Amino acid sequence: GESVGLHLPTLSVQEGDNSIINCAYSNSASDYFIWYKQESGKGPQFIIDIRSNMDKRQGQRVTVLLNKTVKHLSLQIAATQPGDSAVYFCAENNNQGGKLIFGQGTELSVKP
Amino acid sequence: NAGVTQTPKFRVLKTGQSMTLLCAQDMNHEYMYWYRQDPGMGLRLIHYSVGEGTTAKGEVPDGYNVSRLKKQNFLLGLESAAPSQTSVYFCASILGLAADTQYFGPGTRLTVL
Numbered sequence: 001g002e003s004v005g006l007h008l009p010t011l012s013v014q015e016g017d018n019s020i021i022n023c024a025y026s027n028s029a030s031d032y033f034i035w036y037k038q039e040s041g042k043g044p045q046f047i048i049d050i051r052s053n054m055d056k057r058q059g060q061r062v063t064v065l066l067n068k069t070v071k072h073l074s075l076q077i078a079a080t081q082p083g084d085s086a087v088y089f090c091a092e093n094n095n096q097g098g099k100l101i102f103g104q105g106t107e108l109s110v111k112p
Numbered sequence: 113n114a115g116v117t118q119t120p121k122f123r124v125l126k127t128g129q130s131m132t133l134l135c136a137q138d139m140n141h142e143y144m145y146w147y148r149q150d151p152g153m154g155l156r157l158i159h160y161s162v163g164e165g166t167t168a169k170g171e172v173p174d175g176y177n178v179s180r181l182k183k184q185n186f187l188l189g190l191e192s193a194a195p196s197q198t199s200v201y202f203c204a205s206i207l208g209l210a211a212d213t214q215y216f217g218p219g220t221r222l223t224v225l
Contacts, residue, residue: 008152034213043116043202043216044155089154098143098162098206099170100214102154 008087012109019077019110023090023103028071030092034100035075038087047075047080047088075110085110114138116217118203119203124223125193126201133188135203145170145214146178148199161186169213178205193224 002006013019032050036044050057050064050073057064063076073090087107091100116137121193125131135144142163147155147170157170160179175197177189186205190197200221 013129036216040221043204043218045216049213098208098214099145099157099160100155101157102147104152105152 008071008105008107010109012106012111013080015080015110015112017080018074019080021075021077021106023075023106023109024074025071025073025090025092026101027092027094028068030094030101032093033064033066033073034091034093035062035073036089036091037084038061038079038089038105040086043091050100062084080108080110082110082112084108116203116205116220118201118217118220120220121218122221124225125190125203126225127194129193130189130191131193131222132139132190133201133203133222135186135205135217136184137205137215138184139215140183140206141205141215142208144180146176146188146203147196147202148172148217149202150199158188158201160162161193187211193222195224198222198224201210 034049035047039042047090048059048062048064055056061078089105090103119134145160146158150210156172159178164183169177179187194195200219202219203217206214
């Protein structure tokens with residue numbers, strides 16, 4: 001049936017600080033995880049991904065950490081900037097036709 | 113190339129009307145997906161396609177139909193729109209399972225009155 005809309009978790013940080021966004025995933029069989037950024041009025045944009053044979057991966061200003069023991073994923077953004085303000089979604093690929101399962105999302109707000 | 117495009121960008125329907133949303137990609141991707149996104153929620157998969165001429169149901173397929181007659185296009189149809197289908201619809205595609213990152217279109221905002 002239809003799900004009721006929920007208020008997104010929010011994270012407010014000061015410009016220049018580091019941000020950490022957390023996500024719990026559901027399926028222990030999932031072997032690929034992605035973080036997406038979605039700005040208002042736009043589609044999700046790929047940020048960084050990680051496979052289950054890794055526990056850490058770094059990109060430009062972003063790091064993803066994977067803890068398979070507790071099925072937890074986190075996104076760290078270094079030196080957060082106003083342009084980082086968006087909703088961030090984690091997604092897991094559970095090996096079923098390339099389908100992704102999305103988390104609820106976290107709204108990041110950066111204060112100047 | 114244009115990536116993933118969607119038409120229309122906005123649409124308002126009355127209950128019971130029908131419409132088709134078009135998704136097009138010019139990246140020669142095999143897999144295509146239709147999602148809906150409701151306020152405060154993540155994306156939920158409606159239908160998907162693993163290649164031309166094939167479609168499969170996702171998490172919330174009821175009230176929607178899809179077709180993939182051409183590899184580059186994936187159509188989402190609403191035969192009899194209901195207010196519960198008011199949402200933002202996103203299309204996505206991937207080259208194949210070896211390249212898992214999904215590329216998303218800009219979305220279609222649909223309101224059913």
